[in-house]
Each structure stands twice: as structure tokens, then as C-alpha cells.
Amino acid sequence: MIHVDGLTKRYGKATAIDNISFTINKGEVVGLLGPNGAGKTTTMKILTCFISATAGRASINGHDTFDEPLKVKEQIGYLPESCPLYHDMDVATYLAFAAEARGVAADKRKLAVDRVISDCDLGKVTRKLIGHLSKGYRQRVGLAQAMVHNPSVLILDEPTSGLDPNQIRDILALINNLGQEKTVIHSTHILSEVETTSDRVLIINNGHIVAQGTPQELMARSSGTTVYLTVKGADAQAQLSGAAFVKQAEKIGEGKDGFIRLAVQGADARDVSLDLFKMAKEKDWLVSELKAETASLEDVFAKLTRG
Amino acid sequence: MKNAFTIFKKELRSYFSSPIGFVFIIFYLLVSNAFFFFVQDFFKQGQVSMRGYFAAMPWVFLFFVPAISMRLWAEEKKMGTVELLLTMPLKEWEVVFGKFLAAFAFLAITLLFSLTIPVSLAYLGKPDMGVIVGSYVGALFLGSAYLAIGLYISSLTENQVVAFIISLAVIFVLLLIGIAPVWLNALGTIVSVCEYISLLSHFNNVTRGVIDSRDVIYYASVIVLFLYLNIKNIEARKWR
Numbered sequence: 381m382i383h384v385d386g387l388t389k390r391y392g393k394a395t396a397i398d399n400i401s402f403t404i405n406k407g408e409v410v411g412l413l414g415p416n417g418a419g420k421t422t423t424m425k426i427l428t429c430f431i432s433a434t435a436g437r438a439s440i441n442g443h444d445t446f447d448e449p450l451k452v453k454e455q456i457g458y459l460p461e462s463c464p465l466y467h468d469m470d471v472a473t474y475l476a477f478a479a480e481a482r483g484v485a486a487d488k489r490k491l492a493v494d495r496v497i498s499d500c501d502l503g504k505v506t507r508k509l510i511g512h513l514s515k516g517y518r519q520r521v522g523l524a525q526a527m528v529h530n531p532s533v534l535i536l537d538e539p540t541s542g543l544d545p546n547q548i549r550d551i552l553a554l555i556n557n558l559g560q561e562k563t564v565i566h567s568t569h570i571l572s573e574v575e576t577t578s579d580r581v582l583i584i585n586n587g588h589i590v591a592q593g594t595p596q597e598l599m600a601r602s603s604g605t606t607v608y609l610t611v612k613g614a615d616a617q618a619q620l621s622g623a624a625f626v627k628q629a630e631k632i633g634e635g636k637d638g639f640i641r642l643a644v645q646g647a648d649a650r651d652v653s654l655d656l657f658k659m660a661k662e663k664d665w666l667v668s669e670l671k672a673e674t675a676s677l678e679d680v681f682a683k684l685t686r687g
Numbered sequence: 688m689k690n691a692f693t694i695f696k697k698e699l700r701s702y703f704s705s706p707i708g709f710v711f712i713i714f715y716l717l718v719s720n721a722f723f724f725f726v727q728d729f730f731k732q733g734q735v736s737m738r739g740y741f742a743a744m745p746w747v748f749l750f751f752v753p754a755i756s757m758r759l760w761a762e763e764k765k766m767g768t769v770e771l772l773l774t775m776p777l778k779e780w781e782v783v784f785g786k787f788l789a790a791f792a793f794l795a796i797t798l799l800f801s802l803t804i805p806v807s808l809a810y811l812g813k814p815d816m817g818v819i820v821g822s823y824v825g826a827l828f829l830g831s832a833y834l835a836i837g838l839y840i841s842s843l844t845e846n847q848v849v850a851f852i853i854s855l856a857v858i859f860v861l862l863l864i865g866i867a868p869v870w871l872n873a874l875g876t877i878v879s880v881c882e883y884i885s886l887l888s889h890f891n892n893v894t895r896g897v898i899d900s901r902d903v904i905y906y907a908s909v910i911v912l913f914l915y916l917n918i919k920n921i922e923a924r925k926w927r
Binding site: 391425428429430431432450453454456458460462464465466467468469473477478480481482483525 | 690693694696697700701704705766767768769770771772773774775776777778924925926927
């Protein structure tokens, strides 16, 4: 469990995070979302005891990051941004070092290393130098070292950055898997990732938490469903704007033969495509497009972080 | 202590994970042996003594030892691995001490290969082995002091070359103040203070094979001081 209360970090005069509070329960996978420079990495660096907060407290499984850094460090596995590793070590040697440094007992070390090698699918590269590995493999080595001591909390800073779509899918599947028994906090700015992996999302911007909730809850906060309608009929736009179920009908384009393209928003943010169809039928309009689009997490994100 | 040993193993392995470590040792042996046998004209001296070898050591080490210590922190900072290292459940002093020990071990291994000289001397005549052993111990103290300084300076930058040059400059000054004030004899107490601070003046006894407790205390103090500064500097990262 991760508990953060009133956390603030200032670098000189610049405030990286400002009075952030949140709690992540055991077994939860939480996505930390935000544009670059929002304060995601700073938050993670404080949680891992790499840096100290200017004000506020953070604790992991009840151990305070300031008072008991060693206890905290024992509980966590950390994958820093850009996945720094020793390029002159081979994978197996490096993981054995990580296991030893993270306090895995000597007689269990080999087992621990073998387990993460199989979990992260590193079997083919155990004797290769890390410096010679592809980005995807390096990322997996980074994940493996974070899990080698079987920590209860995983802190992953952009675990999928720079990977190709297949690799991203693999890593996300792994995180999903881990989430069944571990507390995971991972940061990203790719929204589809949190939609599929996270139980909950924290959106941070300019050092503040601007929204939190399940991906579904957040999407519900958006402007709702927009229906795109390409129609030909006498005075169609004016009549639509006047209809009771329409909040707004905006002309966004002009087609051939007198067709116009409209973006229609329903009065109560619901999908009004059926109403539109019925109305067009009644009025005998010609319809060449009728498409409903629900706002994605992307829209919510853009709305929240662009002000 | 167990954790310091973990770091020690990682760092020592790293010295030999590329040919650089071996190249370094060979280069050191070439330079120091050439200096001893040819520049100092060992064969014309008619003495089986290593005094000249050790007298040159503060100056030979000036170039070689900062090269051993320069990467220890600077590379971790540049690669970002420092973030992983310092978020492992290790205490700061354990990491610093482990790195220092590894550098010390590498220096000791390098010196081990120079034992061909005393072996040759024993073959040529009857050298005073007590003096030679004493001088080797003294050389390890001197080298350790250089390493502690270099390790600390490496923690201040993420550029190995900068770490090397600044370490060299600092050690150079600490050597020079042992000689320069001789020209300024008028200044009295300042001269003796400078002589006390200088890494060089404490090494003079060593070349005669004498291990004086005052010199040991001096070198130990330099080592402890710079390792302490190093630990404090690593801890200070949290507040930047």
C-alpha cells in the first residue's frame, strides 16, 4: 500500500509537485498520467527514496520514506525512466547482482534469477552483454531486476517508452499479470495503456492531481458522445439546432451536391444518433453518414491538462 | 558490510570486464619499469635498491590513480544507473566503501605485477627486503589517499574526463605544497603547515622503508575525510 500526503517538491524556485495526496491500496494497479514535466517522475523518485520531499509525507506499507528508507527500499521494485543498466554486464550476472543487492538470500538467489528470467522471457539472452541488447530486451531486464526480490510494490516509470507495439503489448500483459498480487504504480503518457491495465488513473498536471478515478469514471466526465451527420435537406442545420434533443449542431464541412456535415451533441450528453435517424426519415432528408463517437480518455486528458 | 562486499564485487568485475583494465596494468608496468630501469639508470647505479622506484611513485600515481577512480561515480551518474543503485536497500556508506575497496583492490593487483622488480633484484644481489615491503605498504597508503580524493571528485561530476583532470589537479597541488614552500622559507609556520598537509612530504619516510605512525595517521585521515565527504555528497542528492 502506498500512502502520499501533502507531498511537495521544489527544485530551487521551480515547484515540481505541489501538495499531492493519494492512496494506492494493496493489489491495485494505478496509472500515473500526465504530460512531460507534470511531476510523475519526481513523485516516483520520492516514493523510492532517491530524493526527499520538500514537504509532506509518503509511506510504503506503513514505512515512511524519510524515516525508514531502507525498509521502504526493501519493499519496492523500481524501474527508473529510460531504464538505466550496466552495459558491461551480462544479463544473468546483472540480475544476480540485483538479487544480492536487494537482499535475496544466497541460497535462493539462483531460483529468484531463474524465475524473473522466465517471467520476462529473457532465456535467449542470459549470457549477452546488456549493452548489446535491443531496447525491448533492455526494458525487460529493467523489469526483471525490479521484480527479482519479489517485492510487494512495483514502481515503474514509463515502462513502455520507446518500445514497438508488440513489445508494449507484452510488457502490459506482464504488468496486468503482476497486478494480481502486487501493488503497481506506473507512469505513462500513452492513454490506451492505462485503459487496459489500470484499475485506477491519477492524472497529474503542473504538479497537481487534476483528476482521479477508474478509466470509465474519467471518460464519463468528458463531453459525451458526438454524432457526425452528413445530410442533405432543406434547412437541415437550423431545424436540427431547434430540436429538443439537440444541444448543439455545428456545421463542420460541406460535401458535394448540397450535403453538409454536422457535428451534433445531444442535450444530455447521450448518443442521439437514433433520434437523428428518425428525424431525417420524417423530414425526408438524404443521409450519407451517421456516426457516433464517444469521447476517449485522450479527450479527457487533453481537456484536463490543457485547461 | 555484506552489502559493501556486493558493491565491491560488482566494481572489481567491472574493471576487468573490458580490456581497459588489462591495458591499464600493462601501461602502468611499462611506464614505471621504464622509469626505474632507464630514466633512473638502475644498471649504472650498482645498487639493488628500489628507492628510486618508490621516489617516483607519487608522480607516476598522479596520472594513474585518478584514471582508476574517475569512472566510479561519474559513469553511474551519466548512465543514470546511480538511481537504481541508490534505490536498492543499501546504505550510502556501504556503496561508497564498496567502490573504494574495489579501486583499492585494482591498485593492489596492479602493484602485485610490479613484484617482478624485487624478484629481479633478489636475483641480482641482496636487496633489503624489509625496506621494500615497507615501501610497498606505504605506496598502498599513498595510492589509497589518491583514490579517496579521486572517488570524491568523481561523485561531483558526471563527466569522467572532468573527474580525471580535477582529481589530477587537486592531487598535484597537494604534492606541490610539500616542495614549493622550501623557496619561501621566510614564512616559517606556513611552511610546516604546508608540509604537514602535503601528500608528498609524508611519503619521504616511506621511500626509506620507514612506516612512521604519524604518516599512517596522516594518510588514514585523508582517506577517512574524503570518504566522509563522498558519503555526505551522495546523501545530499536528496535535497537538490
